[in-house]
Amino acid sequence: MDGVITKEITCTVCPVGCKLTIEKDGDHYRISGNECKRGHSYAIEELIHPTRMLTATVEIRNALHRRLPVHSSAPLPKELLFPAMKLIKKCRVDAPVHCGQVIIAGILNTSVDICASRDMELV
Numbered sequence: 001m002d003g004v005i006t007k008e009i010t011c012t013v014c015p016v017g018c019k020l021t022i023e024k025d026g027d028h029y030r031i032s033g034n035e036c037k038r039g040h041s042y043a044i045e046e047l048i049h050p051t052r053m054l055t056a057t058v059e060i061r062n063a064l065h066r067r068l069p070v071h072s073s074a075p076l077p078k079e080l081l082f083p084a085m086k087l088i089k090k091c092r093v094d095a096p097v098h099c100g101q102v103i104i105a106g107i108l109n110t111s112v113d114i115c116a117s118r119d120m121e122l123v
């Protein structure tokens, strides 16, 4: 027999940061604490298929700094964050790199790229 699942999360869609309570009873969801409809959609998405933007750094050669900040081009499923970080950790690039340049295309066979977050010139 399925019971009621209750989860409390913070909505990150806007800076208000509403504290949401999600109750799932079978296929029925009850969301409370949201000040707008976007919070309702966010809560259900967070329960069914949570995703996160990924930020990290990769090793860069021949640049002023040793690490290049990178970010995902879109949110990744939460369960892929750790495998993605393992791949990013192994990645090395050569300067120059430009902000927005794709460092890893379609990471883990997704449509999400890992992109440079800043320019890094050759030194």
Ligand code: SF4
Residues within 6 Å of the ligand: 011, 012, 013, 014, 015, 016, 017, 018, 033, 034, 035, 036, 037, 038, 039, 040
């Ligand atoms: S529920 Fe609406 S108002 Fe509240 S944090 Fe989410 S988007 Fe902002």
